Amino acid sequence: MGSAAVDIPHPFDPLTLGEIDTAISIVKKAHGDIFFNVVSLQEPRKAEMTAWLADPDTAPRPKRVAEVVVIAPGGKVYDGLVDLAETKITKWDFLDGEQPIITMEELQLVEHIVRKDPRVIEQCVISGIAPEDMDKVYCDPWTIGYDERFGSTVRLQQALMYYRPDIDNCQYQYPLDFCPIYDADKGEIVAIDIPKVRRPLSQAPALDYHPAAVEKRGGYRTDLKPINITQPEGVSFRMAGREIAWQNWNFHIGFNYREGIILNNITFNDKGTVRPIFYRLSLAEMVVPYGNPEHPHHRKHALDQGEYGAGYMANSLSLGCDCKGAIHYLDAHFPTRAGGLRTIENAICIHEEDAGILFKHTDFRDDSVIVTRGRKLVIQQIFTAANYEYVVAWIFHQDGTIQPEIKLTGILNTYAMDPDEDTRGWGTQVYPGVNAHNHQHLFCLRVDANVDGPDNTVFVSDAVPSDAPVGSPENYYGNGFYNRRTKLATTGEAATDYSGATSRTWEIANTNRLNPFSRKPVSYKLVSREVPGLLPKEGSLVWKRAPFARHAVHVTPYKDDQLYPAGTHVPQTSGDTPLGLEAWIGAGKESVDNTDVVLWHTFGLTHFPSPEDFPVMPAEPMTLLLRPRNFFAGNPVMDVPPSFVRVPSQVLKEEREGGEMGMENGGGCWEGVVRDGVSRLAFSGEGQGEGEGERNGGCCKR
Amino acid sequence: MGSAAVDIPHPFDPLTLGEIDTAISIVKKAHGDIFFNVVSLQEPRKAEMTAWLADPDTAPRPKRVAEVVVIAPGGKVYDGLVDLAETKITKWDFLDGEQPIITMEELQLVEHIVRKDPRVIEQCVISGIAPEDMDKVYCDPWTIGYDERFGSTVRLQQALMYYRPDIDNCQYQYPLDFCPIYDADKGEIVAIDIPKVRRPLSQAPALDYHPAAVEKRGGYRTDLKPINITQPEGVSFRMAGREIAWQNWNFHIGFNYREGIILNNITFNDKGTVRPIFYRLSLAEMVVPYGNPEHPHHRKHALDQGEYGAGYMANSLSLGCDCKGAIHYLDAHFPTRAGGLRTIENAICIHEEDAGILFKHTDFRDDSVIVTRGRKLVIQQIFTAANYEYVVAWIFHQDGTIQPEIKLTGILNTYAMDPDEDTRGWGTQVYPGVNAHNHQHLFCLRVDANVDGPDNTVFVSDAVPSDAPVGSPENYYGNGFYNRRTKLATTGEAATDYSGATSRTWEIANTNRLNPFSRKPVSYKLVSREVPGLLPKEGSLVWKRAPFARHAVHVTPYKDDQLYPAGTHVPQTSGDTPLGLEAWIGAGKESVDNTDVVLWHTFGLTHFPSPEDFPVMPAEPMTLLLRPRNFFAGNPVMDVPPSFVRVPSQVLKEEREGGEMGMENGGGCWEGVVRDGVSRLAFSGEGQGEGEGERNGGCCKR
Structure with missing residues (x-):
């Protein structure tokens, strides 16, 4: 049995190491040696959980239950539940023809098999690789996705093949043109997809991003001076276990193998009233369809979260690299395949950043001014899905806005091409012999809404001109326009697409509560502009397997266990x-x-690669906003201390008392203003030492 | 005559104080006492300028010429040119029926007149204001825009009226319901627009953002700990006059009364080859149409740059408030109306910011990793257009991306409403008695392209599915999609709209130069997602006066003096x-x-106000990207020093030498890595002092 947790976990907390160990022991005892794919917290039943949140002293504490997915000998898959308090298995279902998530350990196995397989070696030789160089052959194993030749009863991976002549080379510059298929149960290669036209190994010189290669090209640039970010008085947030309090926000930070960061019970303290906003926010699924229709590239569409897990693939983050400033980290705990325990240290980083100007206004009459700087709180993780890295940040603003942001970096998935080959528009030659196929990154944000309570309604909101023609009495000058709001009353109506032409947004409203001034329902608005829509056609394999990507927004009534919009067990679904x-x-x-209600929002981007993206991609960000609209009865950040303020009465007083000096004499910070004593002029002629006091600095000098 | 400049100005430099003074003296000598609306650099003729830039030692230096716009007695407007070297007027045109830009001084005059006008006092009394309280009556004077009752020969302003019982109140919470019209030539009120239904002065208590009001409500929050940003070794950019060199970028930073910041001759040093990208970037115009069709609100549409000037309205910026870190400022010089000189100190701030992760990749096999942090350079100004503030930042990224960003803050324009009045969808009651009308903010980015030379072509670029149906041999699985590029060959074809459905972008390409790998034309891509389109209808007054806003993109062949897309002299144009x-x-x-070619891009947002925006708005950002695509032959930032790197060969060595320790022993920064020695754990139990060295910090610890 695992070590006992000192504190009782919060019901939203991920399973502790001890709990994972307990669940594994119980399962092993009942079912013997078995491979563990998942041992993860079952989300507390919402009814129980909301009762407990409302009255934690009296209401029953929600049970701790582990979801367990295992592969038993013979490739038999079971999906179970373990009641951790009662230490018993309460569900144990055989999954016939379903494949559970592929773990990192399963992925790691394939390369070793591939290197020894005679048919693979034969193909490598055809490509131009000597048999004794098989240690330089690598593969990125992906789930096969779906291939009708094999169906879903055999657990398969496809091995995307590469050659890496030097261990420090970027692997993706020497792709091979064939694709072995690995049977996980047999532990062997069962087929190889070989193209009709063969493409021998590229002979182009290596283009690498590792330090030795950069040194060879002339070295690193030396003209970047450090930017130091420090918080000498510490951070402005407090942690109680995994609950965070920052400014008016309060929420719980969870994490699981699949969604990665999960934010629960998000509330905002509105002048003393704690108002619920979201019960749960997460990235519930994603799909990366590739746009080359030639066999077998059609199989390249990664449902990375359901197939591999944003938690399982999480990076261990490091100070001053992945985040700067004063950082708090949280670890993640998972089972190993054999039933041991593994920890990803620093899987989540939490820190604050300066957010630029929060608000400012100058009166043009007298130059009286207020300027207040904003702050943001960032909850971040990074996961590596083979070639790509995804930097996922949940950014909280003081004004009630939540901003999920994803940055894409890492390396393009690539395929071999001949020097004179036509990519036929399905990809781009990013380097000689390297064809990077068109693809999309589509993410599904799951918004379990709780805007002033659970009973919410979603409206689609469009900016449209007045119906009345120019010259008519109602719209004589033709300038009339308004916000057309359309209620999405059923799940069918709620399947809606983005409309750039009407600057479409979606309002998650509580129609039972009206804003006292605008008399409109209190709401949170989804403002999302990177909404490309799924490019694989209706009826295509991707369209069938990734139903969430068919529309920008879906809305469903909340039901326990409806968490994963492409299904619970994603590998090898046909979508039929x-x-x-x-x-x-x-x-x-x-x-x-x-x-x-739960709102499911699919957003992302379409990527037509170009040479700038190779051999490693500069990060490309995409973002969206969940903004309070008609939620507050006024600007909620007026209590953030200003950096500079000079009110009209001060200007007047100075004018009267200062005589000729007028307003040019500057000065006059309001008492209590937050001074920045460390900003400096760039070329003041003096060293910009830290802690120099306010010489040449301070916000009162212009 | 003005003081002689010590240095010869760069041909792109704004007029110096001395040059402004020279121009004024020459004009005064020729034309006597006169009001100066504009004394500004005439853009160097492009043919002369490009010849000089190519060969500054031999080619003739472009002339310094001042554009001068004046109002002579009798309201006569003249538009002239002054050759500063030859000290002579080379053009002097009478503008019949055109109104030049309205200066801040002209705006300031109106309030004084309004307060004394008996008919205005009468209307104030009707609103409920005592005649002795006229010093508490304020107005925001706007150009009338266009009103067919008056035409364009008489210079007019409309006075949007407010009551401010306490000088420190937010003025926009007590709007008055009538609108005096001011004749600038007569210096008097010539009409008052009075609505049929009167709305008496609001009796609601004041809702203010100034410190005394916040103190009364319980005071400022005290839980924000400082975030200090310092550059102990100074900044990474160099200035030579107004030319800046930063990383591989080089450009000139200009400024004028109208566009504010102007960036000229933007080049990127691509491994030793200086490649031109843009000849000139600026915000050339903007329009803020309001959507209430009721008289006289249809007149509310501000073409702020042509009507008042983003330079004239520029804020003087202050250290640690408007920007943090190590800041370089540039001043702006303008004439006064009477022919004197005025300087806006610190009109532009220039600084660097940490930009988060620039690129990262982890090999899932061995956890070998590289993570490199990015840096950005920000050239920023802020201007106050009566109620609104616009924070305009030109952000340069190391990877060749230029990111114009605009933040909106300040205060809503408001109109009076009765407590039970129906806003009819044209506005929102944001506070009792305060109706904030629907409006848009549409900005016109002028891109004078120079992508590897002046001869460029614009393509519209759409992401579209394969035409072949699912199940067909060409697209069997239905996943095919590609980048459809359409050449915009004529100015007519180039008038194009945004398409959210196809993730539309525009490519500014040089078809004479192909990328060596992709074999596609080198290009910069306009990626812009906040593109709402003009909501006032075709044929409406706004549509006529703001032709740039009719489409997201227009393209024109470059011609000298085609700078301002709503015309040179904007106030009171009818658009007919x-x-x-x-x-x-x-x-x-x-x-x-x-x-x-010059590309004109209109972007922005549609704003349906809500109470959160009142009495001062939390900043709302919008942004777009100009990204290199097929421009470089590889990732251009591989020479930025990494924060952390551990290559596969190191991992292997550690595994071999470290035996059981395996990769868990961490460590092993590559020599020369840029260490961040100041980042700290948030709750390490030790003071997070600055300069503590690398204890608990540094990038090598995980």
């Missing part, structure tokens, strides 16, 4: 049977009007 | 005669294929 969102929505008749 | 872009484009037959 409705899965996830498609299954839940069905005929689309269910009401989502004034009830506990 | 083609102006600016509309006049230049005409029938749309002119070629923009492989020639010196």
Whole structure:
């Protein structure tokens, strides 16, 4: 049995090492040696959880239950639940023809098999690699996705093949043109997809980003001076376990193998009233479809979270590299395949950043001014999905805005091409012999809404001109325009697409509560502009397997266990049977009007690679906002101390008392203003030492 | 005559104080006492300028010429040029029926007149204001825009009226319901627009953001700990006059009364080759149409740059408030109305910021990793257009991306409403008695392209599915998609709208130069997602006066003096005669294929106010990117020193030498890595002092 936790975990806390160990022991005892794919917290049942949150002293504490997914000998997959308090298995279902998530350990195995397989060696030789160089052959194993030749009963991976002549080379510059298929149960290569036209190994010189290569090209640039970010008085947030309090925000930071960061019970203290906003926020799924229709590239579409897990693939983060300033880290704990324990240290980093100007206004009459700087809180993780890295940040602003932000970096997935080959528009030659295929990154944000309570309604909100023509009495000068709001009353109606032409947003409203001034329902608005839509066609394999990507927004009534919009067990689904969102929505008749709703938002970008992206990509950010609209009865950040303020009465007083000096004499910070004593002129002629006091600095000098 | 400049100005430099003074003296000598609206650098003729830039030692230096716009007695407007070297007037045109830009001094006059006007006092009394309280009556004077009752020969302002019972109150919470019209030539109120239904002065208590009001509500929050940003070794950029060199970038920073910041001759040093990218970037115009069609609100549409000037309205910026860190400032010099000189100190701030992760990749096999932090350079100004503030930042990234960013803050323009009045969808009651009308902020980015030389071509770029149906041999699995590029060959074809459905971007390409790997034309791509389109209808007054806002993109062949897309003299244009872009484009037959082109991009947002925005708005950002695509032959930032790197060969060595320790022993920074010695754990139990060395910090510890 594992070590006992000193504190009782919060019901939203991920399973502790001890709890994981307990669950494993119970399962092993009942079922013997077995491979563990998942041992993870079952989300507390919402009814129990909300009762407990409302009254933690009296209401029953929600049970700690472990979801367990295992692969038993013979490739038999079981999906179970373990009640941790009662130390018993309460569910144990055999999954017939379903494949659970692929763990990092399963992925790691394939390369060793591939290197020894005679048929693979034969193909490598055809490509131009000597048999004794097989240690320089690498593969990125992906789930096969779906291939109708094999179906879903055999657990398969496809091995995307590369050659790496030097261990420090960027592997993706020497892709090989064939694709072995690995049977996980047999532990062997069962097929190789070989293209009709062969492409021998590229002979281009290596283009690398590692230090020795950079040194060879002339070395690193030496003209970047350090920017230091320090918080001498510490951070402005407090942690109680995994609950964070920062400014008016309060929420719980969870983490699981699949979604990575999970934010629960997000509330905002509105002048003493703690108002619920979201019950749960997470990235619930993603899909990266590639746009080359030639066999077998159609299989390249990664549902990375369901297939590999944003938690399982999380990086261990380091100070001053992944984040700067004063950082708090949280670890992540998982089972190993054999039933041991593993910890990803520093899987989550939490820190504050200066956010630029929060608000400012100058009166043009007298130059009286207020300027207040903003602050943001960032909850961040990074995960590596083979070639790509995803930097996922949940940014909280003081004004009530939540801003999920994703940065893409890492390396393009690549395929071999001949020097004179036409990519036919399906990809770009980013380097000689390297074809990077068109692809999309589509993420599904799951918003379990709780805007002033669970009963919410989603409206689509469009900016449209007045219907009345120019010259008509209602719109004589033609300038009339308004906000057209359309209620999404059923799950069917709620399947909606983005409209750039109308600057479409979606409002998550509580129609039971009106703003006292605007008399509109209190709401949070989803403002998202990177909404490309799924490019694989209706009826395509990707379209079938990733139902969440068919529309920008879906809305469903909340149900326990409806967490994963492409289904619970994603590898090797065909999509022929409705899965996830498609299954839940069905005929689309269910009401989502004034009830506990979940909004699913698919956003992302379409990437047509170019040589700038190679051999490693400068980070490309995308972001969206969840903004309070008609939620507060006024600007909620007026209590943030200003950096500089000079009110009209001061200007007047100075003018009267200062005579000729007028307003040019500057000066006059309001008492209590937050002075920045460390900013300096760039070329003041003096060293910009730290802690120099306010000489040449300070906010009162202009 | 003015003081002689010590240094010869760069041809792109704004006029010096001495040059402004010279121009004024010459004009005064020739034309007597006169009001000066504009004394500003005439842009160097491009042919002369490019010849000089190519060969500054031999080619003739472009002339310094002042553009002068004056109002002579009787309201007569003249538009002239003064050759500063030859000290002579080379052009002096009478403008019949055109109104030049309104200066801050002209705006300031109106309030004094309004307060004394008996008919205005009468209306104030009707609103409920005692005649002895007229010193508490304020107005925001706007150009009338266009009103067919008055035409454009009389210089007019409309006075948006407010009551401010306490000088420190937010003025916009007590709007008055009538609108006096001011004749600048007569210096008096010539009409008052009075609504049919009267709205007496609001009796709501004041809601203020000034410190005394915040103190009364309980005071400022005290839980924000300082974040200090310091550059102990100084900044990483160099200035030579107004030319800046930073990383591989080099450009000139200009400024004028109208566009504010102007960036000229932007080049990127690509491994020793200085490659031109943009000849000139600026915000050339903007329009803020309001959406209430009721008289006289249809007149509320501010073409702020042409009507008042983003330079004239610039804030004087202060250290640690508007920017943090090590800041370099540039001043702006303008004439006064009477022919004196005025300086806005610190009109531009220039500084660097940490930009988060520039690139990162981890090999999942061995946890070998590289993480490199990015840096950005920010050239920023802020201008106050009566109620609103616009924070305009030109952000340069190391990877060749230029990111114009605008933040909106300040205060909503408001109008009076009765407590029970229906806003009819044209506005929102943001506070009792305060109706904030729907509006848009549309900005016109002028991109004078120079991508590897002046001959450029613009393509519209859409992400579209393969035409072949699912199941067809060409697209069997339905996943095919590609980048459809459409050449915009003429000015008519180039008038194009945004398409969210196809993630539309625009490529500014040099078709004469192909990327060596992708074999696609070198290009810069305009990636812009906040592109709402003009909501006032076709044929509306706004549509006529702001031709740039009719489409997201226009392209014109470069011509000297085609700078301002809503016309040169904007106040009181009717739009009935083609102006600016509309006049230049005409029938749309002119070629923009492989020639010196200018791209005009209109972007922005639509704002349906809500109480959160009142009485002062938390800043709302919008941004776009100009990104190199197929421009470089590889990632251009591989020479930025990494924060952490551990290559596979190191991991292998550690595994071999460290035996059981394996990769868990961490450590092993590559020599020469840039260490961040100041980042700290948030709750390390030790004071996070500055300069503590690398205890608990440094990038090598995980």
